[in-house]
Amino acid sequence: xxFPKITPGSDRSPEQFIADQLTGLKxxxxxxxxxxxAQTQLHPHQTLLWALxxxxxxxxxxxxxxxxxxxxxxxxxxxxxxxxxxxxxxWQATQQSAAPxxxxxxxxx
Numbered sequence: 001x002x003f004p005k006i007t008p009g010s011d012r013s014p015e016q017f018i019a020d021q022l023t024g025l026k027x028x029x030x031x032x033x034x035x036x037x038a039q040t041q042l043h044p045h046q047t048l049l050w051a052l053x054x055x056x057x058x059x060x061x062x063x064x065x066x067x068x069x070x071x072x073x074x075x076x077x078x079x080x081x082x083x084x085x086x087x088x089x090x091w092q093a094t095q096q097s098a099a100p101x102x103x104x105x106x107x108x109x
Contacts, residue, residue, distance in 0.1 A: 013092070014085070014088060014089070014092070
């Protein structure tokens with residue numbers, strides 16, 4: 001699913017954009033889950049072998065270190081993401097408060 005292009009003059013709020021993206025993500029995840037269910041019903045032996053192989057590989061990997069690294073990376077990236085989100089909200093608030101002032105000022109042209 002391609003991502004929609006965001007333009008600066010877009011009428012959608014950040015909340016609406018996030019809601020739209022989550023709706024698409026949920027639909028995509030449900031389609032994938034349905035596909036896995038259909039594949040499992042069509043080829044149960046192959047599915048069982050894949051599950052056993054995956055379980056064996058996961059047992060061999062250092063999952064604690066991997067999960068710790070992923071969690072640390074997520075926490076590290078969460079701080080700048082929150083900063084950018086806050087900056088976007090401040091920018092949006094300043095643009096909304098500046099719009100009524102522009103309408104009240106008479107045009108000098």
